[in-house]
Amino acid sequence: MGSDPAVDVPAEEMVTGLTTLTGSGQSEEKRVTLQIEPRAVFEGDTLTLSCLVRYGYKPDRIEFYKDNIVLQSQAGKVLRMDHVPKRDEGSYKCRVWWRSIYFLDSAEVWVSVRELFSKPTLTFTLVSPVWEGDAVTLQCAAQIYKQGTQLQYRYSKEGTDLRGSGSHDQHSIPAAGLRDTGKYQCEVEAAGTGLVKKTSDPVSLTVRELFSKPTLIFSPVSPVWEGEAVTLQCAAQIYKQGTQLQYRYSKEGTDLRGSGSQDQHSIPAAGLRDTGRYQCEVEAAGTGLVKKTSDHVSLTVRDGQPKPALSQKPDGEICEGDPVTLSCVVEGGFGGWRYLWYRDRQGAPVYQRDSSSGAGYTISAAALSHSGEYWCRAERERTSLHSQYSDPIRVNVTALFSRVTLTATPGVTVKEGEPLNLTCEAAVNKPTHPQLHYSIMRDGEPVTNSTDSALYSIASTEKSHTGSYKCAVESQGVRKSSQELHIEVQNLPSERLEKCKGAFG
Structure with missing residues (x-):
């Protein structure tokens, strides 16, 4: 806002020697000055802005700007900025107002805010992944730009602070465990201020299993009986080549004798007192740091003999x-x-x-x-x-069949030319009647073989049909035969034979 020609300023309120204001709020001769102390500051320092009027009437309002954006509007000519961060770096000016009508701007002044220390970098002394039991150190490195600055360090995993924060730029994990897998960060601040803080990028740490959780089994399987020899087998899978394991066995929380490098523990003759809950513990030999315990397994010892x-x-x-x-x-x-x-x-x-x-x-x-x-x-x-x-x-x-019979109709003696029917029958004792297979034999040679019919019919007998007949019934691999039945075909007298031949053409 500039001067307004229509406004009449009383002589007693005029600023002595003040030249006419221009529309831009600037005079030909600069009468407003912005002083900044100090001109170059470090993060966390106090910055003082003073807006000075060379001469004239006391202004009623002063505005302070950063990068042409109003910071503060106040009556006083001094603006104190405590604990400035890096983002306060920029171009500053002040504007002096009279009656909210007239104003003058100072020249713009560049303020440089230097870093007190750099953004920290977090590294591990061992390259991830590491093995269970390994000693790992977190190294938090930050470059100090202002001489005499003391730094404080804080470490966190997955957003949760770790113990041991202080003046040390290292954090130790004496024996890494699977629980230590995760993302880590370190935060650095200037000691005594609590205001200038910088955090590293997350860094991942992966911890591998040295060996698996052990499994305890009994041989023979519980329950066992008094006097039996019982073996406790503690099994753990080794993932890092060369790892040696030590074993310890316990019953109801009390260690058993014989702990050492053996993955078995023997009870030569089990007694009732051996009933209880057992565990085995496995650790990496020579470290005493990586230990894993099996689930409880119950052993029951019974007296007498099982039935x-x-x-x-x-x-x-x-x-x-x-x-x-x-x-x-x-x-x-x-x-x-x-x-x-x-x-x-x-x-x-x-x-x-x-x-x-x-x-x-x-x-x-x-x-x-x-x-x-x-x-x-x-x-x-x-x-x-x-x-x-x-x-x-x-x-x-x-017996599947109580009897098998063969019957001849009209009888065991027939005349040549007469019909003959042989029927095979079986008495089955099974309630669910199985499928039957029938066979009829003459002089040991089969003449019929069927699962559908138990009947053998001869429409006109001949002398050659004479012989010993027998039938057999078979089912489910069981075969039973009837008694033999002798069939005789007799010759007809010659005159009757001629008549029969004439009758049959």
């Missing part, structure tokens, strides 16, 4: 040719057993099989000879422990 349970499927009576399976399981269903089957109290087992969860003795096609009483018994793998005998099961195998 297996024996079952049959299908239940009840079975027929010849049917499959039948006997299942033997030690009570509780725990593994590590070998199963043996006995029949009719024979000295040696009729069958034996190793299994982790029980075992079955299968007869794919039962025969009458399979009828009898069966028992099972189990013995623990790699030990001398035997179970009791199971209760017996009686297997009853019924």
Whole structure:
């Protein structure tokens, strides 16, 4: 805003020697001056701006500008800026107003704000990724530009401050763990001010597993019985070649004897007192820094001998040719057993099989000879422990066919030229009737073979049809034959034979 010719300024309010203001707010002779102390400042310093009028009437308002943007409008001629940051660098001026009508601008003055120290850089003494147990140091480097400046350092991971902030430009991780994986930053500030702070870019640290969390297993599998030898196996996978492991075993939090380089711990003869919860701990040999513990695993020691349970499927009576399976399981269903089957109290087992969860003795096609009483018994793998005998099961195998008969119609003696029908019949004992296969034989040679018909018909017999006939029925691999039936075809008298021949043309 400039001067207004229409405004009459009283003589007593005129500024002595003030020349006429121009429209730009500038006079031919500069009467307003901006003084800045100091002209070159460091971050965090105090900057003082003084707007001076060479002579004249006291102004009613003074405005201070930075890069032509109003900073502050006030009555006083001094503006104090404490703790200036780098962003306060720029071009400054002041403007003096009288009655909000007349103003004069100072010349623009450039203010340089120098960095107190540089933006810090964070580095690791070991190149990421590192192994568990490695000692890692974080180095925070910042260049100081103002002599005598003391710096304070603070370190953080994923935005959370770490312990050990202070005057040291290093932060140590004595033994890196998987939890130390993440993004790190360091923040630097000028000591005693708490105002000038600068933060490094994030830097990632990856920590690799030296070995896996161990797994503890028992051999044989729990439960075990008194007197059995039990082995605790502590398994951990090594990821860094050359790593040596040390093992320690505990029961209910109390260390067991025999800790060392062995991944096994033995209980030669388990007793009831050995029942409890066990763990194993693994650490990298020679460091004592990287340790990992297995989950708790329970061991139960029982007294006496286990007794297996024996079952049959299908239940009840079975027929010849049917499959039948006997299942033997030690009570509780725990593994590590070998199963043996006995029949009719024979000295040696009729069958034996190793299994982790029980075992079955299968007869794919039962025969009458399979009828009898069966028992099972189990013995623990790699030990001398035997179970009791199971209760017996009686297997009853019924004949599939109670009888097979062959009948001749009209009879076993026929005349030449007469018809003959042979019928094969079987009495099946199985409720669900199986498919039957019929065959009829004469003198041992088959004359018919069918699954559809049990009938053999001869429309006109001849002398050659004389012979011994037998029929057989087969199903489910079971075959049963009838008794032999002798068929005789007799010769007709010559006169009757001629008549028969004439009758048949």
